[in-house]
Amino acid sequence: MTTISEIDVRAKHLTDSVGNARADARAQGGRRSEWMPYLPASESPWCPDGVDPAALTWAETVAPGGYTHKVLARGSRLRLDDPTGDACAHVVLFNALEPVERLNVADTQKIPWQAYLGSGHPLLSGEGRILATISADTSGRHDAFCGTTTDGVVETKYGNADPHGPTPSGRSLFVKAAAKHGLTRRDLPPSVSFFQGVRVDGEGTLQWVGSAGPGTHVELIAELPLLVxxxxxxxxxxxxxxxxxxxxxxxxxxxxxxxxxxxxFTATPELHRAYLNSIDYCDARGIQ
Structure with a gap:
């Protein structure tokens, strides 16, 4: 509970001494935002149906124009929900043990002989291993062609791509997220995006199809230890x-x-081989 003295300190924002700085910092501790991780994750008010809240390892609501990052164990389920129909989740995956292995969008389209993401689609690395599998999809509006927004695109359209501003580019946010794990902009591959769709017409032109509306979700299975x-x-x-x-x-x-x-696992020869490659990698390292 926030005390009267803490409210006083926060209102005045006094940091002119160690004691006041400590009181000021502690006064912020009770503040809450809807755009923050839930700690512990079991406290999430949005736990997916059928999932024991005690089993959650990550629960967060990402702000519009925000970013997040997490390391997940092999076998983890990752669920993304679009409650309003306006989210656009640009995603990059790395092998958490060796981040030089990362999402390869070309192989993600080529190996399953399908350019459009959906349930059952693998997300592959350039090493012929499956990083994650899309196990459920109620949206059907995704994109593996365009990547995320760059500073140039955002500045031209909205006037400012500052990652701390109101209209950040996806690239600038990925750079920040990558830095938290010792990676640089040169380590970032093209991303895939969920909840805002693109299709290719008969002339080869990319066509925007937008959202499927509010209340859709996508679920992934981590086939390797992942940095997301x-x-x-x-x-x-x-x-x-x-x-x-x-x-x-x-x-x-x-x-x-x-x-x-x-x-x-054996849906096609190509997928079977890619799953075997992922299992072989994990077996050699004692990962279940």
């Missing part, structure tokens, strides 16, 4: 002249990676 970076920003092809993005809910919990008992 997410930027919740506008899509590069979004025609809206305003910077309109909605909140993004993120939850993760422990589970089991894809194995021979799953139909997708």
């Amino acid at each position: 970076l997410i930027a919740n920003v506008t899509h590069p092809l979004d025609p809206d002249p305003d910077y309109r993005v909605g909140p993004l809910r993120v939850h993760a919990w422990r589970g089991v990676a894809t194995g021979p008992q799953d139909g997708r």
